[in-house]
Amino acid sequence: MTTGRDISFFFSPKSIAVVGASPTPGKHSHVILENLKRIGYPGATYLVNPNYASIDGSKCYSSLNAIQDEIDVALFVLPAPIVIEIMERTENVKGAIIVSAGFKETGYAGTKLEEELKKIGERKGIRIIGPNCLGIYDSVSRIDTFFTPEERVRRPKRGGLSILTQSGSFAELIMDEMASKDIGVARIVSYGNRVDVGETDCLNFLMDDEATKVVVIYMESVDDGRRFVEVASRCTKKKPVVVVKVGKREAGVHAARSHTGAISGRYEIYKAAFKKAGIVEVDGFEGLKDACKVLNTYELVDGKKVLIVTDGGGVGVSMADACENFGLEVRKLTEETRKRLSSKLLGFSATGNPIDLTGSVTDEDYVVALEEGLRDAFDVVIVTVLWGAPEITEGLADKLKEVRDSYNKPILICSPSCAFTRRMAQCFEDNGMPVFFTPESAARAAAVLAGHWR
Amino acid sequence: MKKEEAKKLVSNALAQGRHVLLEPEAKALVSAWGIQVPNSVRIKEIEDVAVALKAVTPPLVLKVVSQDIIHKRDVGGVITGIDDREELSKALREMKETLAEKAPAARIEGFLVEKMVPTGIELIIGGVRDPQFGPAVMFGTGGFAVELVKDVSFRLAPLSRAEVFEMMREVKSYPLLTGFRGSKPVDLEKLASTVLKLSKILLEIEAIKEIEINPLLVCDVGAVAVDARVVLQ
Numbered sequence: 001m002t003t004g005r006d007i008s009f010f011f012s013p014k015s016i017a018v019v020g021a022s023p024t025p026g027k028h029s030h031v032i033l034e035n036l037k038r039i040g041y042p043g044a045t046y047l048v049n050p051n052y053a054s055i056d057g058s059k060c061y062s063s064l065n066a067i068q069d070e071i072d073v074a075l076f077v078l079p080a081p082i083v084i085e086i087m088e089r090t091e092n093v094k095g096a097i098i099v100s101a102g103f104k105e106t107g108y109a110g111t112k113l114e115e116e117l118k119k120i121g122e123r124k125g126i127r128i129i130g131p132n133c134l135g136i137y138d139s140v141s142r143i144d145t146f147f148t149p150e151e152r153v154r155r156p157k158r159g160g161l162s163i164l165t166q167s168g169s170f171a172e173l174i175m176d177e178m179a180s181k182d183i184g185v186a187r188i189v190s191y192g193n194r195v196d197v198g199e200t201d202c203l204n205f206l207m208d209d210e211a212t213k214v215v216v217i218y219m220e221s222v223d224d225g226r227r228f229v230e231v232a233s234r235c236t237k238k239k240p241v242v243v244v245k246v247g248k249r250e251a252g253v254h255a256a257r258s259h260t261g262a263i264s265g266r267y268e269i270y271k272a273a274f275k276k277a278g279i280v281e282v283d284g285f286e287g288l289k290d291a292c293k294v295l296n297t298y299e300l301v302d303g304k305k306v307l308i309v310t311d312g313g314g315v316g317v318s319m320a321d322a323c324e325n326f327g328l329e330v331r332k333l334t335e336e337t338r339k340r341l342s343s344k345l346l347g348f349s350a351t352g353n354p355i356d357l358t359g360s361v362t363d364e365d366y367v368v369a370l371e372e373g374l375r376d377a378f379d380v381v382i383v384t385v386l387w388g389a390p391e392i393t394e395g396l397a398d399k400l401k402e403v404r405d406s407y408n409k410p411i412l413i414c415s416p417s418c419a420f421t422r423r424m425a426q427c428f429e430d431n432g433m434p435v436f437f438t439p440e441s442a443a444r445a446a447a448v449l450a451g452h453w454r
Numbered sequence: 455m456k457k458e459e460a461k462k463l464v465s466n467a468l469a470q471g472r473h474v475l476l477e478p479e480a481k482a483l484v485s486a487w488g489i490q491v492p493n494s495v496r497i498k499e500i501e502d503v504a505v506a507l508k509a510v511t512p513p514l515v516l517k518v519v520s521q522d523i524i525h526k527r528d529v530g531g532v533i534t535g536i537d538d539r540e541e542l543s544k545a546l547r548e549m550k551e552t553l554a555e556k557a558p559a560a561r562i563e564g565f566l567v568e569k570m571v572p573t574g575i576e577l578i579i580g581g582v583r584d585p586q587f588g589p590a591v592m593f594g595t596g597g598f599a600v601e602l603v604k605d606v607s608f609r610l611a612p613l614s615r616a617e618v619f620e621m622m623r624e625v626k627s628y629p630l631l632t633g634f635r636g637s638k639p640v641d642l643e644k645l646a647s648t649v650l651k652l653s654k655i656l657l658e659i660e661a662i663k664e665i666e667i668n669p670l671l672v673c674d675v676g677a678v679a680v681d682a683r684v685v686l687q
Contacts, residue, residue, distance in 0.1 A: 221586075222587075225584070225585075226587060229610065256664065256685075257474060257524060257664060257683070257685045258664040258666040258668075258685055259580065259601055259668055260580025260581065260582055260592050261663075261666075261685070262601055263600065264592065264608065268590075268592075268606075269584045269610075270587075271608065272610050273587045275620075276609065276610045
């Protein structure tokens with residue numbers, strides 16, 4: 001890529017200026033200042049507001065140009081027309097994050113302002129994130145430009161997940177969700193109206209970003225279709241990219257004169273693009289949560305054969321149904337394996353796939369079932385644990401972990417039920433095994449690993 | 455017809471202010487890229503019937519040629535199962551009458567007398583040029599109810615042969631192609647080549663906005679484009 005498209009400085013800024021800084025608690029710009037402090041942003045923070053000499057004991061500058069320093073990132077929290085005025089005058093800014101709303105999303109006048117903003121950015125060589133966005137949350141470089149108070153939307157710990165989104169509300173939702181699930185996040189970028197920086201430039205950066213292990217994209221539309229496919233294709237060779245596409249009903253070819261044109265809604269073409277690029281598509285918010293959870297622990301697998309081990313017949317069958325629905329293959333065990341299993345397990349256990357260990361199960365039965373079942377070359381395993389079976393213990397988590405590590409196969413736990421079960425789920429989570437609370441969500445997550453989501 | 459001549463059909467149509475190729479033009483175009491089309495001849499009047507029968511042997515199908523008619527069947531613009539000269543003359547007379555009634559305003563550019571293709575599996579292959587992602591190719595179950603059944607798969611062009619096979623496997627009627635209840639499996643490699651040819655046309659002729667072969671009839675003689683449609687930008 002040309003250096004002109006490089007946006008890495010946004011994720012390691014030596015200086016951040018908050019333009020429109022306010023001393024009033026609760027104001028967006030004040031929340032941002034507090035968040036930058038709380039996360040411990042290590043660079044220089046400059047406050048800009050001609051109406052104050054200082055805010056909270058820090059010097060306040062009358063303008064960006066009054067700062068005797070190169071500003072890597074200028075954060076704009078001001079009415080749209082004023083943003084344009086300041087951008088026009090500024091001389092020392094490399095990148096801008098424009099939090100302000102009042103642009104294209106508001107209609108004709110706003111659209112004109114946005115066009116002007118784009119031109120200014122291009123003319124001055126200032127890269128722009130936004131407008132109408134939350135900007136960047138970065139646990140690696142310790143940046144938090146979100147104007148949401150931390151006590152209302154919790155921030156996730158540092159980890160390998162990076163999230164790109166047009167929607168700010170989505171950024172908040174997933175952020176809070178990841179924090180509550182204790183899933184670590186590297187970088188979140190909310191680019192709103194996307195006048196300049198979008199998913200393609202971000203992906204181009206995240207592709208070689210060592211802190212990022214998995215990329216998640218919430219997409220309403222694509223910024224630059226062909227280039228996105230090209231960049232994403234390279235990225236998916238290095239790390240998984242998961243996408244949630246919303247706005248699926250958008251019509252395709254306008255006034256089509258062929259069946260092909262009439263059938264090809266935009267979504268069909270998006271789907272084709274995701275396939276081309278090797279992107280794993282998930283459906284909706286639930287799908288995304290499951291994907292984040294499973295990819296936080298496991299890498300993608302090469303096939304779609306799933307082994308199901310359960311201690312409840314009904315849940316096992318519904319698990320098998322869910323797996324088939326999500327495009328996984330629930331293949332029967334070989335005759336040889338079945339024979340070996342029958343000789344090692346209680347007489348009334350079912351030795352197909354699912355392997356049903358019944359309510360008389362012990363911790364050791366799970367181990368036997370897995371060790372024998374895995375001889376049949378499965379790609380991914382779902383273990384259903386219903387805690388109603390009286391003989392299983394907390395020690396099960398350790399045992400399953402051992403099997404997983406020695407066979408090197410991803411094991412997903414499905415443990416549907418309430419209070420006691422939820423408490424026991426912690427044993428698995430502590431052992432680094434993701435727990436899902438419905439057969440559908442476990443199957444969906446396994447399908448993500450198999451990359452065979454439809 | 456050579457590719458260069460076929461490209462001229464496109465530029466000529468555009469020069470005439472037309473955004474749809476006539477069926478004979480569309481077929482000439484796809485055939486220039488090596489896609490199989492039925493033997494045919496274009497006629498205007500009853501007097502041409504004898505000449506037509508020298509060029510194409512029955513059974514025949516008669517189709518109207520008009521840039522104003524998108525769905526020929528709906529206005530009586532297709533008559534099948536014609537076995538001799540008498541039937542052809544009768545069919546032509548009938549078609550003219552029906553068209554005069556059902557599509558009075560349509561400009562009639564002539565009639566296509568075409569060799570009927572033996573029955574087979576009806577598929578659809580098509581392509582669109584997406585404003586964001588560029589050329590995309592579709593494969594699916596063909597016929598007149600395509601939009602109802604919607605059993606199709608898309609990929610971005612250019613396509614690899616492996617991707618064509620993925621598309622084929624994604625449609626529900628795939629088992630029909632590999633042999634279903636005693637039917638003979640079709641030559642999938644040949645079929646894949648046909649899809650790749652269509653993809654090539656879309657990539658090589660920028661002016662094409664939509665292209666479609668429906669039905670693409672897969673039968674003993676191969677994969678034949680029974681009808682073709684090309685929409686220009």
